[in-house]
Amino acid sequence: MRxxxxxxxxxxxxxxxxxxxxxxxxxxxxLDEIWFMPNQEPPHKKKSSAIKNEDRFSMLELAIEGNGQFRIETIEWQRQGPSYTYETMRLLKEQHSDIQFYFIIGGDMVEYLSKWHKIDELVNLVQFVGVERPSYHCRSPYPILYVDIPAMDISSSMIRKRLKVGRTIRYLVPDSVISYIKENHLYET
Incomplete structure (x- = not known):
């Protein structure tokens, strides 16, 4: 099983x-692969910007370029309304019965798991993997594998704020993504 x-x-x-x-x-x-799954409308937060899905896809494609074990999964873009992980993973399991899925979440989401839609069913579909994030403590009554990662306190919202005020984002995002942002005039005020 993959x-x-x-x-x-x-x-x-x-x-x-x-x-x-x-x-x-x-x-x-x-693992055999990591699938980056951009979401349409996360139920736990408001839409962060007016950037089109096509632009997010292109930037993500550029970011993972050159790594044959990384790919983009667009299943959530094919559905309307809030993206509930349970529904998405149920569909993925139906489409890929030969795959064991490991759903990666940050420390902020570990603390929030009890509020997830159909969490008791979801833990039977996937193995959760929790990664530490600064200022969050990964504790949960749900079965989670923990992976330590080097501390890197970067967020998309921080990058958007920096761009809004004209600050550099070099070394925060791949150069190819910076070029795409500039060429397409994204995140300008």
Whole structure:
């Protein structure tokens, strides 16, 4: 059975923190692949910006370029309304019965798991993988594998704020993503 990690998020924009998490989980758990799964409308937060799905996809494609074990899964873009992980993973399991899925979440989401839609059913579909994030303590009554990653406190919202005030994002996102942002005038005020 293949082992695939799922890293969901808005990726608005994708950054080195996302790539570091994916690579560390891939390596530590000896997974076959990591699927980056951009979401349409996460139920736990409001839409972060007016960036089109096509732009988020293109930036994510550029960010993972060159790593044959990383790919993009767009199943959540094919559905309307809030993206509930239970529904998504149920569909993925139906489509890929030969895959054991490992759903990667940060410390902030570990603390929030009890509020997830159909969490008791979801833990039977996937193995959760928790990664430490600064200022969060990964504690949960649910079965979670923990992977230590080097501390890198980067967020997409921080990158958007920096861009809004004209600050550099060099070394926070891949150069190809920076070029795409500039060429397409994304995140301008």
């Amino acid at each position: 082992k695939v990690g799922i890293l969901g998020g808005t990726f608005d924009p994708p950054h080195f923190g996302h790539l570091l998490i994916a690579n560390e989980v891939l390596s530590t758990l000896s």
